[in-house]
Each structure stands twice: as structure tokens, then as C-alpha cells.
Amino acid sequence: MEDILISPFLLAAIFFFVAFIYSMVGLGGGSSYTALMAIVGMNYLAIPLVSLMLNLFVTTIGSFNYIRRGHARWNLILPFVLSSIPAAFVGGSLQLPKEMFYWVLLASLVFVALRIYFWDSLSLKISLSRKNQLIISILSGAILGLIAGIAGIGGGVYLVPLIILFGLGTEKEAAACGTIFIWLTSCSGLIARLQFNAIDVGDYTPLIVAVLAGGFAGSWLGSSRLSPRTMQKVLGLIVLIAIGFLIRKLVF
16 A cells, blocks of 8 residues: 555544444445545555455444344345346456546446435335336346446445335345345455455555454444434545546546
8 A cells, every 4th residue: 555645544544434434324335445545546456456355344244233133134135136246246357447447436436426415315215016126126236236346336325225215124124235235245346356456465454454443333333223324424525525536537
């Protein structure tokens, strides 16, 4: 991480905060990790690798906490991951040129920002038949898995509200599905990426320790009683800054 613009330990402190907030609602924080790494100038090949790795660490703890408290509904989770796992592997196997990677990352972050600031306020609930629920679960799992493999964004930031919007589960069940989905999808995308690129895990020890600590604390609180939507909007500012940074990088 010698090429980044700030101290690795300051970056780790920010990552702790991100992991803490996002894990409270069943998310890995990948959207903010990728945004932050783009802002501080990390190598574009390392960004999705590191983000998927950190997602994996955070959601390992989150999955344990949500499963332990009985919030995991496997009939809800299975259709999403059946399509997301192979799609994430395909996405991780794609060797995109640097500029194309940044365009995909930019589009992903724009959708994340829209989700945080607009979608979250929707009170619409859609009633679907079991067949249509299954179709939506499989299709959305495939799309989110592909994005995860390419950009390192776990997809939970879209998946959790999608489950609530279509009435597929409660908030706790959606959070549990989100964290398990991110774990499996990130694992698949990371395995695919490690075929072509490798990272020295020791270089990222401060970030790993930070997200493990933040993920443990956040998922423990989130699986019990707290739901920090306001803090997600605060963290969304990181995404907005990264969007501006990427637009400047690509257009100017």
C-alpha cells in the first residue's frame, strides 16, 4: 500500500467505521471500500481483490451472528446464491482494461448512491407469486454476482432493500440473507481473481484487523436491535466523493 495518498493506519481507522456501520444491517461495506481505495489512489488491479477480501472477513463474522440468532432463512438465500456464485466467478475472471474497470466502478457507485439516498426512502411493497419471487431472486443474484466479481462490490447494498421491497422477508431476514450472500459471492469472485492477480495479505493487515473489529461489533449490535440508516447516508458521502473523483479521472 506504499502508493496510497494517506497513512495506512488512518485508512484502517476509516475502514473500521465503515465495517461497523454496514455490518449492522447485514452489509460488507464493499461499496465504500472500493470508493475509498479509488480516492486514495490504490492500484486499480488491487481494488476489487482487496475489497472482496475485506467483504469476506466482515461477513464471516456477520453470517455467524445472524445465523446464531436464527435470522437466516435458507429458502430465501438459496435462489440468490445459486446464480450469484457462478456469476461472480465469471466477473472475477474478466480482465478488463484500466479505463473500462473505472467506468464499471463508476456506474456501480452511481447506483449505490441512488440506492442509499432515494431507494431507502421508498415505502412501496410489491406482492409477487412464489414463481415470480424465484425468477427475480435468480436474475438479481446473477446481476449482483457479476458486479461483485468485476468491481469488488458485494451486492448486499442492493439485495437487502430488494428483499424488503418485494416482501420476501423481514428486515432481520434480509440482513441475514445479505451478509451470507456477500460472503459466498465475494469468495467466488476472489477465487476467480486470484487466478490472474495475487496480493500479499500482510500488506493489508491494518485494514483486515480494522474490518474484523468493526464487523464483529456492528453485526453483533445489528443482529440484536440497531438499524443505522442515517449513518449509511453519512457514509454515502464517501461514495459521492469517489463518483466525483472517477468522473474527473475519466472525463478530464
